[in-house]
Amino acid sequence: xxxxxxxxxxxxxxxxxxxxxxxxxxxxxxxxxxxxxxxxxxxxxxxxxxxxxxxxxxxxxxxxxxxxxxxxxxxxxxxxxxxxxxxxxxxxxxxxxxxxxxxxxxxxxxxxxxxxxxxxxxxxxxxxxxxxxxxxxxxxxxxxxxxxxxxxxxxxxxxxxxxxxxxxxxxxxxxxxxxxxxxxxxxxxxxxxxxxxxxxxxxxxxxxxxxxxxxxxxxxxxxxxxxxxxxxxxxxxxxxxxxxxxxxxxxxxxxxxxxxxxxxxxxxxxxxxxxxxxxxxxxxxxxxxxxx
Numbered sequence: 001x002x003x004x005x006x007x008x009x010x011x012x013x014x015x016x017x018x019x020x021x022x023x024x025x026x027x028x029x030x031x032x033x034x035x036x037x038x039x040x041x042x043x044x045x046x047x048x049x050x051x052x053x054x055x056x057x058x059x060x061x062x063x064x065x066x067x068x069x070x071x072x073x074x075x076x077x078x079x080x081x082x083x084x085x086x087x088x089x090x091x092x093x094x095x096x097x098x099x100x101x102x103x104x105x106x107x108x109x110x111x112x113x114x115x116x117x118x119x120x121x122x123x124x125x126x127x128x129x130x131x132x133x134x135x136x137x138x139x140x141x142x143x144x145x146x147x148x149x150x151x152x153x154x155x156x157x158x159x160x161x162x163x164x165x166x167x168x169x170x171x172x173x174x175x176x177x178x179x180x181x182x183x184x185x186x187x188x189x190x191x192x193x194x195x196x197x198x199x200x201x202x203x204x205x206x207x208x209x210x211x212x213x214x215x216x217x218x219x220x221x222x223x224x225x226x227x228x229x230x231x232x233x234x235x236x237x238x239x240x241x242x243x244x245x246x247x248x249x250x251x252x253x254x255x256x257x258x259x260x261x262x263x264x265x266x267x268x269x270x271x272x273x274x275x276x277x278x279x280x281x282x283x284x285x286x287x288x289x290x291x292x
Contacts, residue, residue, distance in 0.1 A: 163230020
């Protein structure tokens with residue numbers, strides 16, 4: 001019987017901890033004692049708080065009994081211990097309880113709670129409500145990646161001399177840029193830009209990207225053909241430029257496909273500053289403007 005009583009006490013303590021009843025009673029009793037002290041009263045009835053419900057008092061009494069069964073630890077210490085356990089071990093359980101409780105609420109209340117929790121702007125919420133009110137969707141995906149059609153293929157990053165190298169490709173750049181629009185030109189000229197840039201002031205890590213833009217369509221955003229990342233510039237110019245050279249030669253010979261239409265591509269210019277131009281050509285940069 002003692003074990004059963006102890007088990008019931010433990011279950012009840014977990015219940016009042018998750019619902020916050022014990023914390024509410026503590027705050028209420030502190031407020032009563034403070035007001036009683038301010039008014040010079042010696043009892044709760046004298047302070048004007050005699051209308052506290054019997055249920056509230058019984059909760060406090062039962063919680064005190066639970067603590068006294070364990071030891072003579074004060075309620076303050078018990079609350080501190082319970083709060084530490086709640087932070088360390090009960091976060092997942094509380095999230096599950098929150099999801100179960102929210103699923104039983106009306107749809108509008110669930111949307112309202114989500115908008116407040118996510119700090120959603122009125123404009124975004126209005127757009128969402130308009131979509132909901134004008135659509136009849138039986139079922140939506142559970143994961144954001146499915147809804148957004150996020151590409152789940154792993155990005156290939158190769159290790160070359162001096163760092164890591166990601167090559168996207170010219171055809172892939174055009175496919176991504178013109179995914180939802182068409183191009184009315186039969187041939188285009190492209191500009192290639194190569195330069196190095198540091199990522200941090202306190203670290204030698206730097207990027208060496210290969211960028212591309214369409215000369216006839218300056219409003220199209222710049223496309224990223226490749227990126228090198230390392231503590232210095234690429235250690236091998238051949239490993240850095242060889243994929244691009246092979247790709248640009250193939251594209252100029254065969255063209256590219258954009259939404260089922262074949263487009264001729266020609267390289268117009270390679271844009272680089274003096275250090276990058278010397279690196280591309282494989283020459284040492286002279287430290288002075290006028291060479292001797």
